[in-house]
Amino acid sequence: MDDxxxxxxxxxxxxxxxxxxxxxxxxxxxxxxHRRRIGILTPLLACTVLxxxxxxxxWFWSLRHSVDVRWHTIFIGLIVAVIYFLAAALVFPRGExxxxxxxxxxxxxxxxxxxxxxxxxxxxxxWEFSRVTPMWNDWWFYxxxxxxxxxMIALLFTxxxxxxxxxxxxxxxxLLSSGSDLxxxxxxxxxxxxxxxxxxxxxxxxxxx
Numbered sequence: 001m002d003d004x005x006x007x008x009x010x011x012x013x014x015x016x017x018x019x020x021x022x023x024x025x026x027x028x029x030x031x032x033x034h035r036r037r038i039g040i041l042t043p044l045l046a047c048t049v050l051x052x053x054x055x056x057x058x059w060f061w062s063l064r065h066s067v068d069v070r071w072h073t074i075f076i077g078l079i080v081a082v083i084y085f086l087a088a089a090l091v092f093p094r095g096e097x098x099x100x101x102x103x104x105x106x107x108x109x110x111x112x113x114x115x116x117x118x119x120x121x122x123x124x125x126x127w128e129f130s131r132v133t134p135m136w137n138d139w140w141f142y143x144x145x146x147x148x149x150x151x152m153i154a155l156l157f158t159x160x161x162x163x164x165x166x167x168x169x170x171x172x173x174x175l176l177s178s179g180s181d182l183x184x185x186x187x188x189x190x191x192x193x194x195x196x197x198x199x200x201x202x203x204x205x206x207x208x209x
Contacts, residue, residue: 003068007077008060014081015057018088022046025092029102037101041161044168045106045113046091051175052117053084059124080120087116107159114155122149132188140186147174 026046029038067073090109092102099105125145134141151167151174158164177183 006069007067007073010074011057011060011077011081014085015053018053018081018085019050021085021088022050022091029092036099037103039101039103039106041106041110041164041168042091042102044165044172045110048168048171048175049084049088049091049113049117051172052121053088055175055178056080056084056120056124083116083120087113103161110164111156114152118149118152118156121152134186134188138187140183141188143183144174144178144186144189147171148178 026043029036029042090113093099093105147170151171155164155167155171158167
């Protein structure tokens with residue numbers, strides 16, 4: 001077993017727990033919809049967390065030739081997994097509690113969920129920028145990243161239902177466009193090795209951003 005297979009097996013279990021957490025709580029919310037309104041905000045947030053975690057997992061695949069088993073690798077991976085799991089766990093209430101609707105819970109927990117995801121993604125993008133600086137005229141880089149980080153940051157401050165719905169829809173569209181293979185990859189993505197179009201499917205990785 002090589003280093004990447006070892007790390008992928010370890011973090012794959014944690015990623016599976018994130019998916020199971022959201023799926024299970026989503027099923028509970030549907031089952032309890034007659035007692036607690038579901039609304040639209042929490043399902044959109046749940047889909048965002050799932051899509052973002054999937055995007056990060058695919059990004060990890062692009063590192064298969066460079067990661068090795070070291071203390072700091074395991075420790076950083078553990079921190080990332082814990083943050084993602086906490087974000088996933090806070091999307092839905094832990095119990096029935098006193099929430100009249102999931103929208104009420106959304107407004108109480110949104111900043112923790114978005115803040116955790118933004119912390120992880122911003123940290124890793126900053127690390128990628130330290131390796132390769134995007135060109136000023138790499139327009140596809142802006143196409144993928146501005147509709148992602150813009151709504152993420154805005155969601156930390158907004159308190160209006162319609163605005164949040166619009167921002168979450170834009171965010172989901174950004175994540176889907178990154179992974180749909182419908183648009184060209186950015187030059188920066190090609191240089192750091194995260195563009196799926198830049199590699200064959202058996203050897204290449206990942207989401208283009």
